[in-house]
Amino acid sequence: MAKKKEKSGSKRKRRKKANSKPKKASRKNVKSLKKKNPAVKNSGKLSKSPFVKKDRDNVQTDSPILMQSPRGMHDILPGEQAYWNQIRRSLDHAFLEYGFQRIDTSILEYTDLFVRSIGKGTDIIDKEMYSFVTKGRDKVSLRPEFTASIARAYIQHGMNVLPKPIKLFSTGTVYRYDRPQEGRYREHRQANFDILGEQDPVLDAQLIQLASRVIEGLGIKNIQFQINSIGCSKCREEYLELLKSYFESKKRKLCHNCKKRLETNPLRILDCKEDKCVQVSAGAPQSIDHLCDECRSHFKYLLEYLDELEVPYMINPRLVRGLNYYTKTVFEIWSSEEGRKHSLGGGGRYDKLIETLGGESTPAIGFALGLDRLVMEMKKTKVKLYKEMKPKVFLAQLGELAKKKSLRLFSDLEKSGILTAESFGRGSLRSQLRTANRLGVEIALIIGQKEALDETVIVKNMSSGAQETVTREKLVNLIKKNLKNNNVVSVKPKKTR
């Protein structure tokens, strides 16, 4: 009993503590937070209302909350959305025009799916996954890319019975726990295109053309496709042996990471950016010299198709990509701008992935564009942005009844396709019209007490100042007529009787 009393007493104390006035974030607290997390130094602001409480999962919640997105992640603010709208528009056109269907998969998958698909020995699996165990003891990870999820969905939903090829498009955030720097984030956005069920190199070429169309559609010029073929499981094995013995003989000259890669993934040494490894790689055997007949012919046809399409490309024998599921064609899209080079997108064939995951043998090819990098490139190259649709009509109101009527009228205008601005929260007509002026609308609609009772609206031409009163029934047609002709409403005020 005594124990019970003590328990409920401490509960009461905790509740009291939690409800007590929030403490201000002390200078000392802020200092120690900054020390712990250097990212706070520049922009971190601390909430003034920390809770003094430990929650059920024993998470310490008595320290000030850091008002900052997690490291390597960023918000896309309204001011940036013009770039993203341009990307969304370009993607929406492209995926429909090229016959893709959209698929949305979960952001979370069983960790094994990624390990099996992307493969051990890759940076993504060895270092970059956001993995955790759920309360139900499932090992899951945030998706570091889309392809594994697409392959899983293909098998799970029996898509193998659908007419081939199956073209799937997805877009969303992906997560890689890498060291953040310019153009490299822990959360970034990708647009992903995959074609499943056909092995003809013509699809490789068409996909590359699609990537080029999307990027050029954004106004980004001077891109270049880096292309290589890394062969199939037959010819790759022999090539890997050669490569391994070459790097073994130069082991002393390799960086620390590449010495490890020699055991886990020798192909990735070709991709290392360390100067000494670049020098060693320059003399390494090249995969295109060791392709089997089928892979050689596939690559030859691909290049011919690209020539036909006049897509600029460069054969890059050191391009191997950072995911293990690729076979035959691999490619990356580089900007030809000076300075630090980031790939804007990349992809390749993965003819064995679905089989590896337990599905029936299904050749496939795909690529993903890094959307945050595309935005960076659009800014850097100062691309011209589409003009956003701007409202040409402003709805102003005066008085409580007028506000009610305006709310309804706003919805009617929206249903009729007339983009209308308003500022319902403001009471003064003068300040509403000032907003209308600032927005540069052509027509202001005004509803006062009288108009609200009469079911009429005053239509004001913002450039001439002329105004007339019209009934609600006639209003939509009148606005449409005048906006369609790109005229502003210019009607002489009716004579009063």
Ligand code: HAM
């Ligand atoms: P990936 O090359 O790993 O390929 O990523 C695609 C693109 O995402 C990159 O070219 C780059 O633009 C962007 N990207 C990658 N990591 C980051 C990062 N940390 N921060 C910002 N942007 C980044 C794949 O993910 C494959 N799943 C592509 C694919 C689809 N292959 C076949 N189908």
